[in-house]
Amino acid sequence: MKRKYLLMPVLIFLIYACGGQSNQQANNTAGSDTKATAVKQEHKGKQLIAKSDCSACHSDKNKIVGPSYTDVANKYDNTPENHQYLTEKIVKGGSGVWGDVPMTPHPQLSEADLKEMVNYIFTLKH
Ligand code: HEC
CATH class of the missing domain: 1.20.5 (Single alpha-helices involved in coiled-coils or other helix-helix interfaces)
Structure with a gap:
């Protein structure tokens, strides 16, 4: 007990x-x-963008150095030609579409990664 x-x-x-x-x-x-x-x-393209240097100049919604991805998506129709155009622009860089400030070239990115990134940008279209 x-x-x-x-x-x-x-x-x-x-x-x-x-x-x-x-x-x-x-x-x-x-x-x-x-x-x-x-x-x-999370979209694979978003992850790739996060891993690259893009975020120094771009964000989803706000203009930083470059236009926001939402603005880019809204400017272009979601067509294969525009996917091709934006892919080449990211690789080669350049200026004149959004202003005088140039985007740096990104020749190191693979076709597959670029495709995911551009696909992701177009998911922001509305
Ligand atoms: C040094 C700053 C900088 C970096 C880094 C950068 N961008 Fe840009 N980006 C810009 C600027 C500035 C523009 C506007 C260019 C113009 O007016 O033609 C732009 C434009 C764009 C456009 C629209 C192109 C067009 O012709 O409408 C896309 C898409 C884009 N960037 C994606 C990316 C992606 C994806 C990355 C990362 C791999 C990246 N950028 C990295 C500055 C940058």
């Missing part, structure tokens, strides 16, 4: 400790799941 009473607080503590820990683990797992989904849903 005496022993049982002594064990009670220990048991309660153990249950509390284990319960607390597994709750925390569950929360952590849920947190990283949400993150993973968010990254998965």
Whole structure:
């Protein structure tokens, strides 16, 4: 009888400790799941743009040095010719369409990456 009473607080503590820990683990797992989904849903072109130097001069919505991607998307029809034109412009750089400030050339980008980037820019069209 005496022993049982002594064990009670220990048991309660153990249950509390284990319960607390597994709750925390569950929360952590849920947190990283949400993150993973968010990254998965992000357009590949957006990720490539984020990895390149584009963000120094462009953003989705606001003009920085160059026009916002939304402005670019709204200026052009979503046609294969315009995809081709914008791809070449990113590779070669240049000025005169949005102002006198030139865009730097990007000859290092692969065709596949450029395609994703231009596809992403056109997702912002509205
Ligand atoms: C040094 C700054 C700078 C960087 C870095 C830069 N841009 Fe630009 N970008 C500009 C400027 C300035 C213009 C406007 C050029 C013009 O008026 O013809 C422009 C124009 C554009 C256009 C529209 C072209 C047109 O003729 O309408 C696209 C699309 C674009 N940039 C995408 C990108 C992408 C993608 C990257 C990264 C790989 C990038 N830019 C990196 C400055 C930059």
